[in-house]
Amino acid sequence: xxxxxxxxxxxxxxxxxxxxxxxxxxxxxxxxxxxxxxxxxxxxxxxxxxxxxxxxxxxxxxxxxxxxxxxxxxxxxxxxxxxxxxxxxxxxxxxxxxxxxxxxxxxxxxxxxxxxxxxxxxxxxxxxxxxxxxxxxxxxxxxxxxxxxxxxxxxxxxxxxxxxxxxxxxxxxxxxxxxxxxxxxxxxxxxxxxxxxxxxxxxxxxxxxxxxxxxxxxxxxxxxxxxxxxxxxxxxxxxxxxxxxxxxxxxxxxxxxxxxxxxxxxxxxxxxxxxxxxxxxxxxxxxxxxxxxxxxxxxxxxxxxxxxxxxxxxxxxxxxxxxxxxxxxxx
Amino acid sequence: xxxxxxxxxxxxxxxxxxxxxxxxxxxxxxxxxxxxxxxxxxxxxxxxxxxxxxxxxxxxxxxxxxxxxxxxxxxxxxxxxxxxxxxxxxxxxxxxxxxxxxxxxxxxxxxxxxxxxxxxxxxxxxxxxxxxxxxxxxxxxxxxxxxxxxxxxxxxxxxxxxxxxxxxxxxxxxxxxxxxxxxxxxxxxxxxxxxxxxxxxxxxxxxxxxxxxxxxxxxxxxxxxxxxxxxxxxxxxxxxxxxxxxxxxxxxxxxxxxxxxxxxxxxxxxxxxxxxxxxxxxxxxxxxxxxxxxxxxxxxxxxxxxxxxxxxxxxxxxxxxxxxxxxxxxxxxxxxxxxxxxxxxxxxxxxxxxxxxxxxxxxxxxxxxxxxxxxxxxxxxxxxxxxxxxxxxxxxxxxxxxxxxxxxxxxxxxxxxxxxxxxxxxxxxxxxxxxxxxxxxxxxxxxxxx
Numbered sequence: 051x052x053x054x055x056x057x058x059x060x061x062x063x064x065x066x067x068x069x070x071x072x073x074x075x076x077x078x079x080x081x082x083x084x085x086x087x088x089x090x091x092x093x094x095x096x097x098x099x100x101x102x103x104x105x106x107x108x109x110x111x112x113x114x115x116x117x118x119x120x121x122x123x124x125x126x127x128x129x130x131x132x133x134x135x136x137x138x139x140x141x142x143x144x145x146x147x148x149x150x151x152x153x154x155x156x157x158x159x160x161x162x163x164x165x166x167x168x169x170x171x172x173x174x175x176x177x178x179x180x181x182x183x184x185x186x187x188x189x190x191x192x193x194x195x196x197x198x199x200x201x202x203x204x205x206x207x208x209x210x211x212x213x214x215x216x217x218x219x220x221x222x223x224x225x226x227x228x229x230x231x232x233x234x235x236x237x238x239x240x241x242x243x244x245x246x247x248x249x250x251x252x253x254x255x256x257x258x259x260x261x262x263x264x265x266x267x268x269x270x271x272x273x274x275x276x277x278x279x280x281x282x283x284x285x286x287x288x289x290x291x292x293x294x295x296x297x298x299x300x301x302x303x304x305x306x307x308x309x310x311x312x313x314x315x316x317x318x319x320x321x322x323x324x325x326x327x328x329x330x331x332x333x334x335x336x337x338x339x340x341x342x343x344x345x346x347x348x349x350x351x352x353x354x355x356x357x358x359x360x361x362x363x364x365x366x367x368x369x370x371x372x373x374x375x376x377x378x379x380x381x
Numbered sequence: 382x383x384x385x386x387x388x389x390x391x392x393x394x395x396x397x398x399x400x401x402x403x404x405x406x407x408x409x410x411x412x413x414x415x416x417x418x419x420x421x422x423x424x425x426x427x428x429x430x431x432x433x434x435x436x437x438x439x440x441x442x443x444x445x446x447x448x449x450x451x452x453x454x455x456x457x458x459x460x461x462x463x464x465x466x467x468x469x470x471x472x473x474x475x476x477x478x479x480x481x482x483x484x485x486x487x488x489x490x491x492x493x494x495x496x497x498x499x500x501x502x503x504x505x506x507x508x509x510x511x512x513x514x515x516x517x518x519x520x521x522x523x524x525x526x527x528x529x530x531x532x533x534x535x536x537x538x539x540x541x542x543x544x545x546x547x548x549x550x551x552x553x554x555x556x557x558x559x560x561x562x563x564x565x566x567x568x569x570x571x572x573x574x575x576x577x578x579x580x581x582x583x584x585x586x587x588x589x590x591x592x593x594x595x596x597x598x599x600x601x602x603x604x605x606x607x608x609x610x611x612x613x614x615x616x617x618x619x620x621x622x623x624x625x626x627x628x629x630x631x632x633x634x635x636x637x638x639x640x641x642x643x644x645x646x647x648x649x650x651x652x653x654x655x656x657x658x659x660x661x662x663x664x665x666x667x668x669x670x671x672x673x674x675x676x677x678x679x680x681x682x683x684x685x686x687x688x689x690x691x692x693x694x695x696x697x698x699x700x701x702x703x704x705x706x707x708x709x710x711x712x713x714x715x716x717x718x719x720x721x722x723x724x725x726x727x728x729x730x731x732x733x734x735x736x737x738x739x740x741x742x743x744x745x746x747x748x749x750x751x752x753x754x755x756x757x758x759x760x761x762x763x764x765x766x767x768x769x770x771x772x773x774x775x776x777x778x779x780x781x782x783x784x785x786x787x788x789x790x791x792x793x794x795x796x797x798x799x800x801x802x803x804x805x806x807x808x809x810x811x812x813x814x815x816x817x818x819x820x821x822x823x824x825x826x827x828x829x830x831x
Contacts, residue, residue, distance in 0.1 A: 213529075326577065
């Protein structure tokens, strides 16, 4: 379990609270995923075809997606052969290693936000209906505000009933201003206003909400392109981030969502929400692998500070935390 | 790439084993692997898939498939039948209490679409069943959730009961029902807050609302895009509350919606309605067979046919068929047909319902330009009566005039004339084929979509 030990060491030197948040938030996920994995390892005496088949099932149940699972299993088989591993307990470590490897990918796309120091940073939020865009913006506004930044919100969801009000409530809670127009108005016009206001008021961060839309509605995707174009035109280089908000409970469709939204708005990162349920959000693996979009934040609860920057190792630590502690006790 | 339909998958498998005189057990196993893949890609739960494959395998190794000349098609048929059976019959009835008001509780995870569905359901109750529903805003947690329901109520001109977000949902429900009795509303729809099925405190709150209001229906609202976790969600809600039905939302997206199957199989709760759009009338009864087609990636021919039936004039269609046979099809008929097709909805959406259409490369990105169709209409409308019925008389002078009259170019007019000519040729061939086919025992589709 040297890999776990490495992870553990890394995190004890880091801020305890953040790691704890991952651990707590992922309790259900871990209980499910790790529990199954432990059970699997306990039941098999040696690593054989049946073992891999069951492992395949566990990963598929985590919504990792069939193609990614097949690749992962293939790599695992090679690794097991190369290292001459026969004890299932040892495979355990290799699995988490491989998971981190996929998350980090071959690319250097980082999970850091592209923040403009001493200048306005514009972040556009996109996604299908009901994934938690507005809530994410509220939480992120809170986090920027507590860093001492001047934050402005743009109420770009002019379609859904109550959406503007929802963002306004967040604005009040956090204590930041919301730029809005009447319900039903053109979202691109709202963005124009917001960008102008952010520039003239010398804001540090502008967070732009948009209406949820299913990715196969071509007209609505065009509308989103226009919203982005307006921002681009007013501030060269903006939006500095386009974040796709994904619900962790979403299955294979998330891959199509990521692909379509990326084509329309050049998505630069993902916010994975609702990870505090039993869902595992394994589809982000496939998304990272096939589309190379990094996860930048994860939603681990309902509280304002439950949105955390994503860290692949922490995530895997969260998934396997029980094993790390168990491994320690054994030593 | 992923997401091929079952028909494609099986087709590929069949191509591999074609030439063999018989299908053996190993072949069936290979086919089942493809079935399994198609179902997993559609987000059908893993365990459900496993049981399902077992069941279908038994039937597939049996006589009906092995002895068949077209085992691939037979497997598809078996799979589809079993899927449809698994999802149960059509059950879109809503309970009606003998002592009104009938109480309906809407529950689910955050972001599933409860509030929107509550509005849609109220609209359906009034429109289809002539009821007088009242909406209850019991989501006191999400910012502006009450406002959202109130806005929907305003759009529908329906009363919304709310006590703000400082009163407990149980108390809101209690007062709402009293008020509904007083004002003679026969249905009360309670919109509860979204919650995680593992959040014990909030789940207990739902239980309290249930005990107090004794609802006649408890609908679980589920996002059709949900993945493997759908079973955990449905199971938890069902165990605690005893669901009476499921509403599947966002089915107008491009998800296969395998969650539907999983939920039904695990919680044994019927899916009653599906949400198919953002407008308040976009709630429809659930059709198991269509869902089965969709999960397998086989298109939705039935909906297409239904749309056609609703929009196409049958007399005109017969007349048209006659004209096609005799190849006396004119530009007037063409214009007519164009109008009827357009009535059915956006063309790209219609195309997507066609079986096999997902196979055609690039179709997903294809946007049939509505503008182009408008140009075609303008060109035809700029023709004289004679020209429309005898397009062969359109010489270069006439072409110039038509182009000018329709605000298009001569090239566009030429293109249309050429296309029309080809279309007529094709019609001739098709009628020829049909007559030939009749002698040989009918015209056959490449595979049977039903």
